Amino acid sequence: MGMRKKHLQKRHLVELFMKTIMRVSFVIVAGALGLILWTIISRGLPALTWDMVTQVPKGGYYMGKEGGILNAIIGSAYLATGGTILAILLSLPIALYLKAYLGDSKWGGCVRLSLDVLWGIPSVVYGAFGFALMIVFGLRASLLAGIIVLALIELPIMTRAMDEVIRRMPEDLEHAALALGSTKFEVALRVVTRQMLPGIVTAVLLAFGRGIGDAASVLFTAGYTDRISTSLMRPTASLPLAVFFQLGSPYPEVQQRGYAAALILTIIVLAVSLGSRWLSARLNKYTVK
Amino acid sequence: MDAHIQVNNLNVYYGRQQALKDVNIEIPKKQITVIMGPSGCGKTTLLKTFNRFLELTDGAQITGEVLVDGENIYDREVDVTEVRKAVGLLAQRPSPLPMSIFDNIVYGMHIHRMKRDRREYKAAVKHYLEIAGLWDEVQKRLHDPATSLSIGQQQRLCLARGLAVEPEIILGDEPTSALDPISSQNIESRLLDLKQNYTTVIVTHTLRQARRLADYVIYMYLGEVIEAGPAKEVFTNPKHERTKQYLEGLF
Amino acid sequence: MSETYEILTIKSNEQAEGRFTRPSVAARTRQDRAARRAFFIITLLPVALIIIVAVALLIRAWPILSAYQLSDLLFSEVWKPGEGKFGFWPFILGTVWVTVVGVVLSVPACLLVSIYLAEYAHAATRTIAKPVLDLLAAIPPVVYGVWGLLAIVPFVDDVLAPLSDRWLGSISIFAVNQPTGFGILAGGIVLAVMIAPLIISVVYEVFSTVPNDLRHASLAVGATQWQTIRNIVLPQVMPGIIAAVVLGASRALGETIAVLMVVGNVPQIPTSIFDSAYPLPALIANNYGEMMSIPLYDAALLGAALVLLVVILIFNILSTMVLQRMLRRKWA
Numbered sequence: 001m002g003m004r005k006k007h008l009q010k011r012h013l014v015e016l017f018m019k020t021i022m023r024v025s026f027v028i029v030a031g032a033l034g035l036i037l038w039t040i041i042s043r044g045l046p047a048l049t050w051d052m053v054t055q056v057p058k059g060g061y062y063m064g065k066e067g068g069i070l071n072a073i074i075g076s077a078y079l080a081t082g083g084t085i086l087a088i089l090l091s092l093p094i095a096l097y098l099k100a101y102l103g104d105s106k107w108g109g110c111v112r113l114s115l116d117v118l119w120g121i122p123s124v125v126y127g128a129f130g131f132a133l134m135i136v137f138g139l140r141a142s143l144l145a146g147i148i149v150l151a152l153i154e155l156p157i158m159t160r161a162m163d164e165v166i167r168r169m170p171e172d173l174e175h176a177a178l179a180l181g182s183t184k185f186e187v188a189l190r191v192v193t194r195q196m197l198p199g200i201v202t203a204v205l206l207a208f209g210r211g212i213g214d215a216a217s218v219l220f221t222a223g224y225t226d227r228i229s230t231s232l233m234r235p236t237a238s239l240p241l242a243v244f245f246q247l248g249s250p251y252p253e254v255q256q257r258g259y260a261a262a263l264i265l266t267i268i269v270l271a272v273s274l275g276s277r278w279l280s281a282r283l284n285k286y287t288v289k
Numbered sequence: 290m291d292a293h294i295q296v297n298n299l300n301v302y303y304g305r306q307q308a309l310k311d312v313n314i315e316i317p318k319k320q321i322t323v324i325m326g327p328s329g330c331g332k333t334t335l336l337k338t339f340n341r342f343l344e345l346t347d348g349a350q351i352t353g354e355v356l357v358d359g360e361n362i363y364d365r366e367v368d369v370t371e372v373r374k375a376v377g378l379l380a381q382r383p384s385p386l387p388m389s390i391f392d393n394i395v396y397g398m399h400i401h402r403m404k405r406d407r408r409e410y411k412a413a414v415k416h417y418l419e420i421a422g423l424w425d426e427v428q429k430r431l432h433d434p435a436t437s438l439s440i441g442q443q444q445r446l447c448l449a450r451g452l453a454v455e456p457e458i459i460l461g462d463e464p465t466s467a468l469d470p471i472s473s474q475n476i477e478s479r480l481l482d483l484k485q486n487y488t489t490v491i492v493t494h495t496l497r498q499a500r501r502l503a504d505y506v507i508y509m510y511l512g513e514v515i516e517a518g519p520a521k522e523v524f525t526n527p528k529h530e531r532t533k534q535y536l537e538g539l540f
Numbered sequence: 541m542s543e544t545y546e547i548l549t550i551k552s553n554e555q556a557e558g559r560f561t562r563p564s565v566a567a568r569t570r571q572d573r574a575a576r577r578a579f580f581i582i583t584l585l586p587v588a589l590i591i592i593v594a595v596a597l598l599i600r601a602w603p604i605l606s607a608y609q610l611s612d613l614l615f616s617e618v619w620k621p622g623e624g625k626f627g628f629w630p631f632i633l634g635t636v637w638v639t640v641v642g643v644v645l646s647v648p649a650c651l652l653v654s655i656y657l658a659e660y661a662h663a664a665t666r667t668i669a670k671p672v673l674d675l676l677a678a679i680p681p682v683v684y685g686v687w688g689l690l691a692i693v694p695f696v697d698d699v700l701a702p703l704s705d706r707w708l709g710s711i712s713i714f715a716v717n718q719p720t721g722f723g724i725l726a727g728g729i730v731l732a733v734m735i736a737p738l739i740i741s742v743v744y745e746v747f748s749t750v751p752n753d754l755r756h757a758s759l760a761v762g763a764t765q766w767q768t769i770r771n772i773v774l775p776q777v778m779p780g781i782i783a784a785v786v787l788g789a790s791r792a793l794g795e796t797i798a799v800l801m802v803v804g805n806v807p808q809i810p811t812s813i814f815d816s817a818y819p820l821p822a823l824i825a826n827n828y829g830e831m832m833s834i835p836l837y838d839a840a841l842l843g844a845a846l847v848l849l850v851v852i853l854i855f856n857i858l859s860t861m862v863l864q865r866m867l868r869r870k871w872a
Binding site: 011012014015018019021022023025026028029030032033035036039040043090093094096097098100101102107109110111112113114115116117118120121122123124125126127128129131132133135136152155156159186206209210212213214215216219220240243244247258259262265266269270272273274277 | 665838
């Protein structure tokens with residue numbers, strides 16, 4: 001009955017063509033990741049020394065003399081940790097409220113819409129906003145200001161990610177808990193939080209990764225210093241800015257260290273990303289699917 | 290027997306789980322063959338091997354042969370779209386394409402460039418809607434969206450759409466299970482009308498429908514074909530103990 | 541001895557009871573109501589935050605908005621803050637050029653990849669693709685900037701510019717006027733990679749809202765897979781694809797550090813993709829240090845942030861509304 005291939009039929013050629021360019025595109029996108037990592041590693045690794053991660057900048061560091069960027073590593077850790085904790089305090093209640101009381105209601109949709117819109121606001125605008133507030137209140141660039149702005153940047157990312165996992169919670173589980181006589185608040189707190197732990201951890205780490213890598217916002221609000229910050233009211237260094245400033249230097253040695261700083265930042269961010277993946281895979285074992 | 294489809298040593302695995310075990314059957318030409326058996330016995334899996342729809346399931350592996358008119362449809366040289374053109378499928382739930390009634394019928398013919406101009410397409414649409422018994426109901430609203438039809442009408446539309454690409458075999462995967470009794474009866478009588486021109490294979494889990502439609506019966510249990518033969522013989526005098534139990538409604 | 545023992549047991553019993561006593565129903569309902577109210581106030585935060593950000597920028601930018609006509613600010617070409625001349629036009633054009641180049645480079649490949657992942661790829665390929673996209677999305681902008689500086693700028697300078705000069709030099713948008721490698725094309729390439737994970741994952745999700753029954757109905761009459769996608773799936777998901785592209789564009793509009801590092805930062809009206817440009821975010825970030833020393837400078841820069849915010853808000857609200865509607869259909 002003639003089901004043999006008619007190789008030259010146009011539609012089969014189109015099919016083959018589309019499939020081929022799709023595969024090529026996929027390789028290009030995956031290749032871009034490989035290329036970025038390769039560039040950062042091959043240029044950053046030769047400049048990476050033990051001093052880089054254990055010393056603060058010493059006199060003449062920015063002209064190629066001794067020192068490291070411990071100030072920036074610790075500063076970034078402070079900034080991102082502080083910002084993430086503040087963001088958790090705000091986003092967990094929002095995500096729980098969205099699930100427990102709003103569901104798919106109109107106001108719920110409105111809150112989600114505004115979260116998505118907040119997510120899309122670029123960090124330079126958050127930075128400028130923070131800067132505007134600081135002028136009003138007569139504040140200087142400080143660790144605290146940086147933490148607050150990072151918390152605002154992380155808030156929508158974290159809340160939406162939590163919201164997605166929380167609202168995919170199996171309905172029966174919630175109903176079972178309600179049937180046992182729990183109020184909605186208790187349901188939200190006990191069942192939702194426990195059941196959704198893996199998703200929540202992933203959301204937190206996702207936001208942390210975003211926070212630690214953000215440069216444009218801390219540029220305005222946290223400033224930069226060569227010392228390890230000891231006070232919330234003082235400026236602090238951060239890794240993204242360490243990369244940015246050192247790359248702008250005319251000294252090749254300093255530029256090299258900028259590459260190494262970029263490598264350190266990349267390693268931290270990828271470790272957080274992979275870590276959250278691993279952690280949620282582990283924790284997922286204990287949840288009802 | 291004049292076999293239209295011949296299945297040789299067919300095995301299907303979903304991952305590690307075996308869904309069909311060494312199936313060897315023949316399906317007669319221009320008759321209605323009914324595949325029956327309890328749910329989960331592999332009826333639908335077997336049906337889906339006839340138009341190579343099983344390939345759409347992630348992780349399904351197939352070994353063995355399915356010959357249509359003596360040609361193995363799993364041969365590497367065979368074009369899967371030609372197989373599906375020759376072997377039409379009526380799905381469990383009607384799935385009208387998101388376009389007008391008219392365009393639904395034209396869709397397949399257009400894909401295969403089967404007609405030359407709009408006049409020919411118009412004539413073909415009328416022809417196949419008549420065969421499906423839908424023409425009188427929709428002739429005034431051919432350009433309405435297909436989703437505006439009732440479920441029963443949608444299923445007849447899908448029948449017409451399948452017939453429009455001139456298949457030789459019609460597969461039905463519990464084609465009436467989503468329909469009300471009157472629509473079901475309507476589809477059944479269409480299938481009975483069509484059997485003089487088409488080889489028809491229907492999967493059903495209702496025994497009564499099997500009795501109403503079948504010329505030839507395949508009884509399956511846990512992925513194996515337990516018994517196959519002309520409907521009269523199987524229904525009146527089943528050879529196998531399990532078939533007898535099934536027909537008596539024991540499970 | 542035995543007495544003490546007795547007391548101890550009683551005490552511990554009391555403690556145990558205390559631990560297991562549950563609050564009365566009334567108390568728990570009260571607790572529920574209080575929680576509801578407290579939670580509600582917190583949900584106002586996201587909505588309020590958008591308004592607060594916009595209003596704060598508006599107030600700080602007010603001095604310049606009241607001193608100049610809006611059309612003068614937006615469409616004037618001269619940027620000399622020292623002389624009181626604040627024309628945003630070169631920066632607006634710079635932003636548009638870089639964004640358009642980034643989107644044009646990114647969208648075709650992103651669409652193909654998401655269609656491939658949604659319609660063709662085996663489960664195994666999908667499990668590879670997910671972490672690849674996640675990692676791409678996780679890389680910080682400044683690292684993209686370093687990559688752009690080390691890999692893309694030399695690539696544009698050594699390979700693309702000479703090629704373009706040779707074959708397309710007569711077309712003005714491909715003309716190589718300032719051969720440095722820094723410029724719109726380098727910025728666009730970096731942006732294209734940066735927005736890819738976002739566009740791909742949104743489009744992929746939009747594709748997965750189309751019920752499989754429709755695909756099967758088309759395949760069952762003998763359509764090829766591409767015919768099925770072209771005729772059945774694509775028309776269904778078109779609004780979602782457009783929304784995803786708009787979302788990607790708005791992400792590109794606001795990208796600061798990565799673009800700033802490779803785009804050249806020359807305030808001029810670009811005419812070719814090899815020209816340098818100076819997008820708005822780069823303007824804001826580059827001059828934050830000196831903006832307090834010149835009158836109206838800070839208001840001008842915060843005004844630039846406001847312009848950026850307004851455009852991005854419009855893009856985001858429109859695309860998000862389309863996507864929310866499409867993606868809800870899947871859950872319904």
